[in-house]
Amino acid sequence: MRRRAWWLLGLLACMSLSPAQDASTIYRCTDASGEVTIQNGTPCPAGSRQEIRRVEALPTRPAPPPAPLVVAEEPAWTPPPLSDFQQVAGPADESIDAPPRPDLPRAARIAEDARLPPPPIYQCETWDNDSYVSEDPSPGPRCVRLDTGGTGQACENKYDTCARIGQRAECEGWKRRQREIESSWRHARGADRPALQEEFARVTRILTDSTCALPP
Incomplete structure (x- = not known):
């Protein structure tokens, strides 16, 4: 039971720490009727049995810097390669069964x-x-x-x-x-x-x- 009480004491100490504090003093107070109270930074009242526990503040890490904004650049457009054309008819072929011209x-x-x-x-x-x-x-x-x-x-x-x-x-x-x-x-x-x-x-x-x- 004593271990559980001190564990709760340490948890409350961590929750109450502010960024400017390096440590905190926790007071465990037991009055005449046996009721236990936990006080952060405030000594126990007169007539109470007082137990003191000093809790060191956990070191804080600075927030990581924001990731740099990366703008994706589209690749430059490259025209497709020219097709390979093969001449199948020309001026010299007109005398060999050339089809009629459609514009005539x-x-x-x-x-x-x-x-x-x-x-x-x-x-x-x-x-x-x-x-x-x-x-x-x-x-x-x-x-x-x-x-x-x-x-x-x-x-x-x-x-x-x-x-x-x-x-x-x-x-x-x-x-x-x-x-x-x-x-x-x-x-x-x-x-x-x-x-x-x-x-x-x-x-x-x-x-x-x-x-x-x-x-x-």
């Missing part, structure tokens, strides 16, 4: 030996001595109004006569067909324009994809 017009991208002559085209004469070109060798009749002297309305069917244009003049015939469709398209009403525009584009493709696009 449609007519130039088609090989000359793959072009075909344009389809047949016909020049037609009307009953009133007008002419036009057509892809149809037998166009339908025209109902020409007749003069009935005011007794009613009547018309007579008139047929156009058409003949195929020769091969040497076929391209010129198709170009004329293109111009006629373009003229009709530009003077057509709004509802008729889309169909004429599609027909104009179709005839234009025939000219650009056939032998008509080759130089004379």
Whole structure:
């Protein structure tokens, strides 16, 4: 029991020490009734049995300095090494089955030996001595109004006569067909324009994809 009391005495002494003290005196006081009190730095009252214990202060260590702030530096960017390129075609290879250049017009991208002559085209004469070109060798009749002297309305069917244009003049015939469709398209009403525009584009493709696009 005595050892336990002195152990508590030492613990209280350590807790009560201030940073400026090097040692502390602990008083163990026992009064007449046998009650024990522990006093730090204060002697026991008169009439009490007093035991003194001097406790040395533990040396204190200074706080460690703060760790230096280390800023991680990102490594400098290094461009990736250049790839090894191998030339597979050049100016000298253009004569050996070189693919067509994509920036050339449609007519130039088609090989000359793959072009075909344009389809047949016909020049037609009307009953009133007008002419036009057509892809149809037998166009339908025209109902020409007749003069009935005011007794009613009547018309007579008139047929156009058409003949195929020769091969040497076929391209010129198709170009004329293109111009006629373009003229009709530009003077057509709004509802008729889309169909004429599609027909104009179709005839234009025939000219650009056939032998008509080759130089004379």
